[in-house]
Amino acid sequence: MRRRLTYLPLTLFALVFCLPIVFMLMSSLKPDEQIFGDLETARAFLPVGDISLDNYAKVFDTVPAGRFMLNSVIVTAGIVLLGFLVNSLAGFALARLRWRFGPLVLTLVIATLVLPFETIAVPLLFWVSKLPWLTSNGFEVGWLDTYRVQIVPFIANGFSIFLFRQHFTSIPTELDEAARIDGCNWWTIYRRVAVPLSGPVFATVGLLTALPAWNSYLWPLMTVQDEKKRTVLIGVQYFFQLDIAWGQIMAYSSMITIPVLILFFAFQRAFMTSIASTGLKG
CATH class of the missing domain: 1.10.3720.10 (MetI-like)
Incomplete structure (x- = not known):
C-alpha cells in the first residue's frame, strides 16, 4: 500500500507532463479545423475524427x-x-x-x-x-x-x-x-x-x-x-x-x-x- 501511495502521485505527474506530447501527436493527424474544434474537449488527446497522415506528407512540400x-x-x-x-x-x-x-x-x-x-x-x-x-x-x-x-x-x-x-x-x-x-x-x-x-x-x-x-x-x-x-x-x-x-x-x-x-x-x-x-x- 505504501508503494502504491508513492507511485500514484508520480504517475499523475508523469501523465500531466505527457499531455502536451500526446496533444502534439494527435493534432498532427488532424486537419486544422478539427484541431481547433477539439481544443475544449478530451477529443484533443484522442485519435478520433478525420485521422490521416496528410500533414506529414505536406511537411515535405x-x-x-x-x-x-x-x-x-x-x-x-x-x-x-x-x-x-x-x-x-x-x-x-x-x-x-x-x-x-x-x-x-x-x-x-x-x-x-x-x-x-x-x-x-x-x-x-x-x-x-x-x-x-x-x-x-x-x-x-x-x-x-x-x-x-x-x-x-x-x-x-x-x-x-x-x-x-x-x-x-x-x-x-x-x-x-x-x-x-x-x-x-x-x-x-x-x-x-x-x-x-x-x-x-x-x-x-x-x-x-x-x-x-x-x-x-x-x-x-x-x-x-x-x-x-x-x-x-x-x-x-x-x-x-x-x-x-x-x-x-x-x-x-x-x-x-x-x-x-x-x-x-x-x-x-x-x-x-x-x-x-x-x-x-x-
Missing part, C-alpha cells in the same frame, strides 16, 4: 525536412563523438593525474557552467567569422555556412568534463598502479582500463550532449544562411511565413521530437545508473 534532419544528425553526431574524446580525456587528466594547476583548471571548467551561451554568442560569432579554413584559388574559405561552425565550438563542455572527472575519481587507483606495473602509459590506462568501466557515464554524457545539439536554434540561426546546412529547429520558422498550418507544424514537431524520445528510452537505464552512482558523487 513546405520545407526540406529530410535535409534538415540529416544536417541535425551530422551536427549532433559530430558534437557527441568528438566530445566523447575531448571531454573524457580532460576528465581523466583532472581525476587521475597529479599536477600543479589541476584544481585551478577544474575550478575554471566548473565556472564555465555559470555563463549562459547567449552572453558569448556575439563574441563567438565575431571570432568564427574571422577564422579562415583553407585557401582555394586565392580565396579564403571561412567557417560560416558550414557544418564545422555548428560542431567545433560545442565539442568541449564543462559539465561533461565534470561528469567524466567525477566518474574517473570513483575508479580505484589500484587499477592504475597494476597497469603501470605491466608497463602501460597513461594513454593505455585511459583506453584499456578507464573507458571500458565507463559505459554508463558515456551514455549519460552522450544523451545530455545530444539533446541541446539537436535542439540548437540560436547559433545555427546566427551562423548559417545556406538552406542546405540548416538544422531541424530552423525549419519551424518556415511554417510561420505565410498561412499558418497548425497540423503541419504539429506533424513537423512530432518528426523532430520522436528521435529524441527514442534516444532517451534507449539509454534510460544507463542514464539513471550514471546519475545515481556517479553524477552526484564528490
Whole structure:
C-alpha cells in the first residue's frame, strides 16, 4: 500500500507532463479545423475524427525536412563523438593525474557552467567569422555556412568534463598502479582500463550532449544562411511565413521530437545508473 501511495502521485505527474506530447501527436493527424474544434474537449488527446497522415506528407512540400534532419544528425553526431574524446580525456587528466594547476583548471571548467551561451554568442560569432579554413584559388574559405561552425565550438563542455572527472575519481587507483606495473602509459590506462568501466557515464554524457545539439536554434540561426546546412529547429520558422498550418507544424514537431524520445528510452537505464552512482558523487 505504501508503494502504491508513492507511485500514484508520480504517475499523475508523469501523465500531466505527457499531455502536451500526446496533444502534439494527435493534432498532427488532424486537419486544422478539427484541431481547433477539439481544443475544449478530451477529443484533443484522442485519435478520433478525420485521422490521416496528410500533414506529414505536406511537411515535405513546405520545407526540406529530410535535409534538415540529416544536417541535425551530422551536427549532433559530430558534437557527441568528438566530445566523447575531448571531454573524457580532460576528465581523466583532472581525476587521475597529479599536477600543479589541476584544481585551478577544474575550478575554471566548473565556472564555465555559470555563463549562459547567449552572453558569448556575439563574441563567438565575431571570432568564427574571422577564422579562415583553407585557401582555394586565392580565396579564403571561412567557417560560416558550414557544418564545422555548428560542431567545433560545442565539442568541449564543462559539465561533461565534470561528469567524466567525477566518474574517473570513483575508479580505484589500484587499477592504475597494476597497469603501470605491466608497463602501460597513461594513454593505455585511459583506453584499456578507464573507458571500458565507463559505459554508463558515456551514455549519460552522450544523451545530455545530444539533446541541446539537436535542439540548437540560436547559433545555427546566427551562423548559417545556406538552406542546405540548416538544422531541424530552423525549419519551424518556415511554417510561420505565410498561412499558418497548425497540423503541419504539429506533424513537423512530432518528426523532430520522436528521435529524441527514442534516444532517451534507449539509454534510460544507463542514464539513471550514471546519475545515481556517479553524477552526484564528490
